[in-house]
Amino acid sequence: MIEFKLPETRYALNSDVSVAYQVTGDGPIDLIVVPGFISHIEFQHELPGYTAFLRRLASFARVVTFDKRGQGMSDRMSGAPTLEERMDDVRAVMDTIGSERAALIGFSEGGCMSILFAATYPDRVSHLILTGCFSRSADRLSEEAWEARLEQILRLWGTGELTKSIAPSEAVDPAVIAQYAKWERLASSPGALRTLLRLNRQIDVTAILPTLQVPTLVLHSKADLQVPVALGRKLAAAIAGVRYIEYPIGDHAVWTSNNETVPGDIEEFVTGRRDHGLLEFERVLTTVLFTDIIDSTRNATAMGDERWVRLLGEHDQIAREMVSKHRGNLVKSTGDGVLATFDGPGRAVRCALAFGSAAKQIGLSVRAGLHTGEIEMRGSDVGGVAVHAAARVMSHCGSDEVLVSRVVTDLVAGAGLKFAERGSHELKGLPGKWDLFAASG
Template sequence: MTKSKLPETRYAQSGEVSIAYQMMGEGPVDLILVPGFISHIEFQHDLPGYTAFLRRLASFGRVVTFDKRGQGMSDRMSGAPSLEVRMDDVRAVMDTIGSKRAALVGFSEGGCMSVLFAATYPERVSHLILIGCFSRSADRWSDEAWEARLDQILRLWGAGELTKTIAPSEAGKPAVVAQYAKWERLASSPGALRTLLQLNRQIDVSAILPTLQVPALVLHSKADLQVPVDLGRKLAAGISGVKYIENPAGDHAVWTSNNETVPGQIEEFVTGRRDHGAVEVERVLATVLFTDIVDSTRSAAAMGDERWLRLLGDHDQIARDMVGKHRGNLVKSTGDGVLATFDGPGRAVRCAIALPRQ
């Protein structure tokens, strides 16, 4: 797969409901990624780091992503489906792609759904990986705090506020926050989200954990602001024979880390090795953009230090905004210019054209 080519969206039938899914990689291991409370499998490729995260997993397996019923590109519906009903979405996707057995990778609330599926269909689950998950939703907030939090989520839905808790490393980048805001709007409407979150509040798989018969790995970041690490520890404590890894850093949205840690831990757990892809992840095809203010030394002398420094500050802020808007990565400011990288020449050229001439 080339860097510019993204996976095709297809549909699986779960009863009368159409479930949107994508595949990347060719195996030999199937990895089914079970999302948290929102997802949009096509637009998520616009979020920084997401596609690279999937490609890293695809270096050792066939990676399958999907939107659960009621969200993203899957069929909408009135009300909110129970965890048991949503569990059928996993089975429908596996049946459609001909996957007899797969490793389930559950994120956040999707981990609870993965636990239920693994306990119900152990013959179809080779490994269970739970990332940033919990066992009992009510442990996260008291009833009073939850009502206030729910009102806050719904009031700010579609503005990118979620970035502050699931991807705080990106929260200071206006262009990225705008992308997360669009993701929120595409994934769910506020009304549908209210119904779903109220149902999710009742999730409790604590009693199911001791019945699990498949190898399980629990990964949690100490810095997770969405699901506190104590809940990850509690989840792991309820699973017999679990492998628990507590990473010292990282966002709740694991794809923002842009490193080898989590994909490498998953690969080692599933395949028993951790070397394939580790070299490839260092080899990135990128377009480099370098800018420079013409005659900066003479201009600085003519303007004076105070005015020149103010101009440089404005220049750097505009450059940051333009690079972010065009999905680039600002490597550094050079004093009288910037150095940035892009995943393709088109975005780099459009960014260069958009930068104002001084």
């Protein structure tokens, strides 16, 4: 089984300031991701889609993320860093990792500093990618509207309110909002944020846009609630030879949507091709969930076709809701059950337990089997040993039971879930004996 490890946090020293950074991948191209107004390079891996986004970029490049001084895991400071100081921090990180030349991906406010760096050090920037960016911060809101917005941000800081503007597609899930709330608190205190946002209000790089000499790609979503698309269009119009791509949908936070489109467009712009590294991502580590309705044939006969079909429809709707709520991917219906995948084993187990309880309320008894392992992506379908293992685990379930393999119990240790031993079993077509455990909340 392949284990994906999160990158280690290291520090680059710029004068007397330590700048935290992480490196993902070891490709031949360096990509420096310049964050927006807040960041926390370690906790951001808890946000849905973030790690997958970086791994996709890492399929063709060495990807570097960092926290600006005063943010996240970098040194705190009095006041707020100027664009020049932020630019020096990028240079310090590049020098520390031995990067002579890199492509810069400027996200939101980070785009302005990326523009300044690329214009100042064109020999060190191979490509410039700007996503959800602007050239003049004051263009976003009038002074009166901005002051009101600033006070609202500070009043609600640490509650996850930011999710509504930068990741509205995620704002329907209370668990995700709680994660964004923690990200806000870890990234910056309200007082430091006030200073930073007041300084950012003064940012204006419009005058240097015509001086850019590096190939530049501007990406923006029409649905961006944080930075209106008109500002992205204005930015692109002022850059000679720019390539501009506008998406009909998508959040301000690019890792939450267009998850293949955005990194694919970046890859094509930087490398000239789009398919590099796709084979690597045809196999991924995931938790597989199989469910099955107990005595479905007998129930269908007893109820009659019309009533049974209606009940199956309710069952499928519950499955969709439960899998979505627990951030899973509903791969397909198996007729009287479902196949779903999850990027977190704890969420998968909780989904299985919740689904079983909900199914009981409509008079259905279901069983569920889970296993964590490597799967093969086959378009919208999945395959591989892990899929077969989850199905075989389910076959040993009793009525209203959720069984998991040992690897699942090992991965969710400390998550508050309870497991009872169900012995060692041979799983048809799979080598050795497998220890199985019944899950409970």
